[in-house]
Amino acid sequence: xxxxxxxxxxxxxxxxxxxxxxxxxxxxxxxxxxxxxxxxxxxxxxxxxxxxxxxxxxxxxxxxxxxxxxxxxxxxxxxxxxxxxxxxxxxxxxxxxxxxxxxxxxxxxxxxxxxxxxxxxxxxxxxxxxxxxxxxxxxxxxxxxxxxxxxxxxxxxxxxxxxxxxxxxxxxxxxxxxxxxxxxxxxxxxxxxxxxxxxxxxxxxxxxxxxxxxxxxxxx
Numbered sequence: 001x002x003x004x005x006x007x008x009x010x011x012x013x014x015x016x017x018x019x020x021x022x023x024x025x026x027x028x029x030x031x032x033x034x035x036x037x038x039x040x041x042x043x044x045x046x047x048x049x050x051x052x053x054x055x056x057x058x059x060x061x062x063x064x065x066x067x068x069x070x071x072x073x074x075x076x077x078x079x080x081x082x083x084x085x086x087x088x089x090x091x092x093x094x095x096x097x098x099x100x101x102x103x104x105x106x107x108x109x110x111x112x113x114x115x116x117x118x119x120x121x122x123x124x125x126x127x128x129x130x131x132x133x134x135x136x137x138x139x140x141x142x143x144x145x146x147x148x149x150x151x152x153x154x155x156x157x158x159x160x161x162x163x164x165x166x167x168x169x170x171x172x173x174x175x176x177x178x179x180x181x182x183x184x185x186x187x188x189x190x191x192x193x194x195x196x197x198x199x200x201x202x203x204x205x206x207x208x209x210x211x212x213x214x215x216x217x218x219x220x
Contacts, residue, residue, distance in 0.1 A: 043061075065127055069133065090152045093151075094209065102176065106196075152212050169208045172207070
């Protein structure tokens with residue numbers, strides 16, 4: 001009986017290890033190549049497992065991708081934007097928001113694959129789950145930015161115009177995700193250190209505030 005229990009535990013441990021290797025390899029490949037350009041054969045080869053094990057553990061590429069969203073994104077779903085008190089000026093909130101997102105864009109840690117996967121799905125949707133990623137992750141940021149704009153202007157802004165203003169600011173931030181290679185070619189000395197992140201965040205904030213405060217809106 002003890003031998004069977006020990007064998008069973010060893011098998012469970014081996015299966016768990018295999019699933020982790022598959023998930024880790026899939027995360028890296030999906031983030032780098034995108035959903036469409038990543039095959040289960042690619043994942044199996046990177047994980048060093050038999051191709052059939054992906055179907056056995058996850059039931060195919062779609063289910064594997066969904067498992068990544070459900071399990072590997074726990075940290076992102078639970079992560080909070082910078083906390084503010086009710087008395088914090090919206091101008092300060094705009095800077096902190098901008099700094100927070102830029103920090104994710106310039107992240108070079110082992111978690112940077114999450115940023116790449118999210119950005120790929122939003123800017124170039126390839127999988128059946130891009131709407132889920134938007135609803136669970138990106139919408140929170142967009143809604144937060146919309147509230148900041150309303151609090152800065154203290155004016156009535158029609159919905160369509162508020163959307164345009166929101167994405168005008170958001171696009172300044174997201175632009176850095178794809179423009180880093182161009183920036184480094186045109187300005188080789190440009191780095192993206194913590195200090196640079198602060199300066200870029202402040203410049204985007206000042207630029208956006210100047211525009212918002214000089215626009216004409218209907219009074220509330």
